[in-house]
Amino acid sequence: MINKLLKGNAKFVAGEFKPNEKYYRTIAARQSPKVLWIGCSDSRVSEDVITGSRPGTMFVHRNVANIVAFNDVNISSILEYGIVHLKIDDIVVCGHTRCGGIAAIEDGVHENYIADWLCIASGAKVITDEIAQKHKLSREQKLEVLAAENVKLQIKHLQSLALIKNMHEKGSLPRIHGWLYRVETGVIDVLVNGRTGKMTKGLKALES
Ligand SMILES: [Zn+2]
Structure with missing residues (x-):
């Protein structure tokens, strides 16, 4: 596999980098x-x-279940550098279907660090449990809703961070968008419109 990656790099240099030098x-x-x-x-x-997107388009932070933690210096420094220094106006929080982290929130997990980490998203499960009961959702539908509710919760966390809160109080930037990527189809659903702040259900499970 490692050799395949290096061959892929050679292909990238010849087919993408050089023609777009x-x-x-x-x-x-x-x-x-x-x-x-x-x-x-x-x-x-x-x-x-x-x-x-080409390299150079996005400044990236990824973790298990796309969580915005209050005590995470990693994400805080990325936000500070990205927003204050790189002057980025748009933040995308993107969750996805069939997420192992989301399934672990639903089922519970006993591994120490993973359990501690996923605790930060537990509020999304409380909301999802209510929705699932009301709409009599299947497990698959429930996991989809949980992935979406987790995106919305992490956006709330973002909006609560002093850095973002202070900026929002002065103006409208940065815009925060909430997306759900479907690994089954490759399609992205917009859950939260960053321009209007409008939230859409965006979920087939809740449309009927
Ligand atoms: Zn995931």
């Missing part, structure tokens, strides 16, 4: 990403690939 020379001099991406570490949710 001017673009890559520009971003080599200075990065100027337009979007700050907060996504899941899942191997199937590669932000560049699923959005058809």
